[in-house]
Amino acid sequence: MPAVLPPVSFDPARGVAELRTPNSLYALRVDADGSPRHLYWGPPLDRAALDTLPAPHSPARSSFEAEAAADELAPQSGARFGPAGLQVRFADGTRGAQWRPAEHRITDGELRILLTDRHFPLAAELCYRVRPDSDVIERWTELRHTGGPDDGPITVDRLDSASWTLPPLSDYRISHLVGGWNSEFQLLRDRLPVTETVLTSRRGLTGHHAGPWLALDDGSATEEHGEVWSTTLAWSGSWRITVHRDPVGRTTWTGGFGHEGLSWTLHPGEQLTTPVFAGLHTSHGFGAASRAWHDHVRAHVLPDAEHDRPVVYNSWEATHFDVDHRGQLRLARRAAALGAELFVLDDGWFGARRHDRAGLGDWTPHPGAFPDGLRPLADEVHRLGMAFGLWVEPEMVNRDSDLYRAHPDWVVHSPTRTATELRHQLVLNFARPEVEAWALRTLDRLVRDNGVDWLKWDANRAFTEAAWPGRPDPDRLWIDHTRAVYRIMDRLRADHPHLRIEACAGGGGRVDLGILARTDQAWTSDNTDPVDRIAIQHGYSQLFPAATMAAWITDSPNGATGRATPLRFRAHVAMAGVLGLGGDLTAWTEDELAEAADLVARYKRIRPLVQRGRQYRLSAPDGVTAVHYAAADGTEHAVLVWRPATRFGHQPPALRLPALDAHAHYLDADTGLRYSGAVLRHRGIDLDLPAGDCASRLIHLRRHHP
Numbered sequence: 206m207p208a209v210l211p212p213v214s215f216d217p218a219r220g221v222a223e224l225r226t227p228n229s230l231y232a233l234r235v236d237a238d239g240s241p242r243h244l245y246w247g248p249p250l251d252r253a254a255l256d257t258l259p260a261p262h263s264p265a266r267s268s269f270e271a272e273a274a275a276d277e278l279a280p281q282s283g284a285r286f287g288p289a290g291l292q293v294r295f296a297d298g299t300r301g302a303q304w305r306p307a308e309h310r311i312t313d314g315e316l317r318i319l320l321t322d323r324h325f326p327l328a329a330e331l332c333y334r335v336r337p338d339s340d341v342i343e344r345w346t347e348l349r350h351t352g353g354p355d356d357g358p359i360t361v362d363r364l365d366s367a368s369w370t371l372p373p374l375s376d377y378r379i380s381h382l383v384g385g386w387n388s389e390f391q392l393l394r395d396r397l398p399v400t401e402t403v404l405t406s407r408r409g410l411t412g413h414h415a416g417p418w419l420a421l422d423d424g425s426a427t428e429e430h431g432e433v434w435s436t437t438l439a440w441s442g443s444w445r446i447t448v449h450r451d452p453v454g455r456t457t458w459t460g461g462f463g464h465e466g467l468s469w470t471l472h473p474g475e476q477l478t479t480p481v482f483a484g485l486h487t488s489h490g491f492g493a494a495s496r497a498w499h500d501h502v503r504a505h506v507l508p509d510a511e512h513d514r515p516v517v518y519n520s521w522e523a524t525h526f527d528v529d530h531r532g533q534l535r536l537a538r539r540a541a542a543l544g545a546e547l548f549v550l551d552d553g554w555f556g557a558r559r560h561d562r563a564g565l566g567d568w569t570p571h572p573g574a575f576p577d578g579l580r581p582l583a584d585e586v587h588r589l590g591m592a593f594g595l596w597v598e599p600e601m602v603n604r605d606s607d608l609y610r611a612h613p614d615w616v617v618h619s620p621t622r623t624a625t626e627l628r629h630q631l632v633l634n635f636a637r638p639e640v641e642a643w644a645l646r647t648l649d650r651l652v653r654d655n656g657v658d659w660l661k662w663d664a665n666r667a668f669t670e671a672a673w674p675g676r677p678d679p680d681r682l683w684i685d686h687t688r689a690v691y692r693i694m695d696r697l698r699a700d701h702p703h704l705r706i707e708a709c710a711g712g713g714g715r716v717d718l719g720i721l722a723r724t725d726q727a728w729t730s731d732n733t734d735p736v737d738r739i740a741i742q743h744g745y746s747q748l749f750p751a752a753t754m755a756a757w758i759t760d761s762p763n764g765a766t767g768r769a770t771p772l773r774f775r776a777h778v779a780m781a782g783v784l785g786l787g788g789d790l791t792a793w794t795e796d797e798l799a800e801a802a803d804l805v806a807r808y809k810r811i812r813p814l815v816q817r818g819r820q821y822r823l824s825a826p827d828g829v830t831a832v833h834y835a836a837a838d839g840t841e842h843a844v845l846v847w848r849p850a851t852r853f854g855h856q857p858p859a860l861r862l863p864a865l866d867a868h869a870h871y872l873d874a875d876t877g878l879r880y881s882g883a884v885l886r887h888r889g890i891d892l893d894l895p896a897g898d899c900a901s902r903l904i905h906l907r908r909h910h911p
């Protein structure tokens with residue numbers, strides 16, 4: 206019997222640390238010069254095999270080459286010429302760290318490599334955590350000024366959470382997410398160029414344009430086959446990840462919070478802790494990588510993954526800023542009749558907010574629209590059997606607001622620069638303790654006084670001219686703002702245990718593992734056109750589980766794209782995540798309302814599969830795509846099939862369902878038809894899609910025990 210190896214170990218004799226997950230091994234070695242260097246990341250190896258790994262060597266040996274071994278966090282000293290994960294400057298102008306022989310500590314699934322500089326009062330801890338049920342390795346760094354009052358400050362120009370290294374591969378390919386407002390989470394898969402490739406957000410938010418997730422493979426991995434290494438940064442402000450494929454065939458990447466050019470000061474006794482940069486290796490393709498991320502996010506990131514995400518009705522697309530008690534109540538009644546479980550009053554309910562130019566920051570109900578406040582609406586919504594949710598955008602302010610008039614200095618700004626307004630708004634500096642305290646007080650009161658069960662927390666602009674006049678360490682606001690957002694959300698949840706929070710930033714502009722640790726789901730995109738959503742949801746699903754992916758059925762033609770689509774297609778696309786409704790229900794016909802009610806009821810039947818099951822992305826010829834959600838125990842399955850455009854009026858070929866058990870039989874929960882698992886796996890199911898564009902189908906199968 207092979208010995209069971211502990212999940213975390215460090216052997217001082219070999220200087221080797223091992224992190225073992227159920228299906229992978231990550232190993233590093235601390236060399237005599239104190240530097241932790243990468244050793245291995247891949248399928249499990251036993252110790253004897255690990256010890257046979259050849260020392261890394263560069264094929265090009267000369268005095269111009271970088272050292273052959275890759276660092277766990279490159280410290281900007283020695284023969285290292287790639288992107289440094291740690292860049293520090295000491296008071297006398299010396300740059301970079303040089304470590305003493307390292308120590309280590311292991312506690313409860315956590316390894317810490319303790320590093321101290323040979324000369325200066327600087328200590329770093331490289332931290333690693335593994336969990337018994339996850340292949341994800343979580344890494345972060347803690348940096349401390351260990352000096353006394355007489356030591357000068359240390360300037361930190363870069364402090365990454367971790368650097369990662371691939372084994373030598375025959376080629377390298379990168380998968381990552383790009384986009385923009387209304388087009389988030391577009392998956393790109395490109396050959397990795399021999400250069401430094403930077404993925405970044407300089408916007409103070411995670412960003413619509415790039416996401417802090419990437420996957421690397423040798424160019425041959427498919428959805429269900431091949432080795433894939435992927436990583437993601439759990440941070441909701443600016444960030445940077447630099448992937449370095451060097452000309453001698455080594456690929457490493459380093460990442461952390463903050464974009465280039467920022468620097469932070471560490472005074473004696475101070476510490477800077479990075480967010481987690483998590484990594485995952487799988488041998489079974491992009492689909493298995495996504496499933497492992499989904500499991501990890503549900504088990505170890507989301508605050509409450511087990512509760513069913515409610516079917517929401519959100520009023521934004523129906524009424525925009527034109528909200529009042531009567532109009533919202535009319536929508537709420539219709540929504541409740543369709544089966545909605547949560548009614549969210551969106552933007553426009555407060556202050557002088559009749560458009561996007563005024564009122565942001567003044568979080569009291571508009572007296573004309575809600576003469577008796579929000580409580581009567583909340584009470585009615587509750588009476589209709591729904592939870593009551595409220596849209597807020599606490600980090601932002603219009604110049605035309607009482608808040609700005611009272612506290613013009615609360616916004617991030619530089620007195621000598623013109624403050625750029627985006628959507629007529631400015632960013633409040635949450636790094637200022639009094640602003641954080643105001644936001645917490647305001648939100649707490651809103652929730653307490655109005656029976657609020659749900660906050661949709663929006664943020665509709667990027668940071669510009671981000672300075673904090675009079676503050677000696679002004680770049681800290683890029684970190685401290687985000688941390689204040691986290692703290693406020695955490696506090697609100699702790700003080701109001703029933704409260705749920707939806708993350709939003711003009712759609713999916715702030716979705717990452719940092720914000721998801723204190724929210725329940727994210728508003729995926731303001732683009733609710735189902736054809737566009739298929740691509741958006743495909744990218745989103747690479748990392749995030751469906752239980753966090755809010756998706757509404759809205760009006761047709763779609764407000765953003767003008768495309769007309771059948772209700773059933775809109776619903777089937779939205780059912781792949783957390784189903785919601787977002788259209789002007791007062792304009793829907795009786796037939797549409799009846800069909801929508803039926804579709805909502807069908808969603809509720811498959812909801813546990815979508816929100817807690819395992820996801821398989823399927824694609825078939827003729828532009829047909831599908832997503833299969835399987836119950837963890839394999840007893841129940843939901844397959845959503847979409848064909849945006851018909852070809853020649855032909856039926857698509859049968860769709861194979863490889864996640865089914867070939868030895869089992871299945872009954873279609875709607876038609877009662879009985880299928881052999883082997884046939885559905887190896888030959889496929891006939892789709893019988895309705896004629897025309899935007900055809901779709903929901904297949905609901907139950908394992909059958911004859």
Ligand code: DGJ
Nearest residue numbers: 521551552663711712731
């Ligand atoms: C952007 C969000 O993504 C929308 O859903 C809506 O809440 C608007 N903001 C309101 O201003």
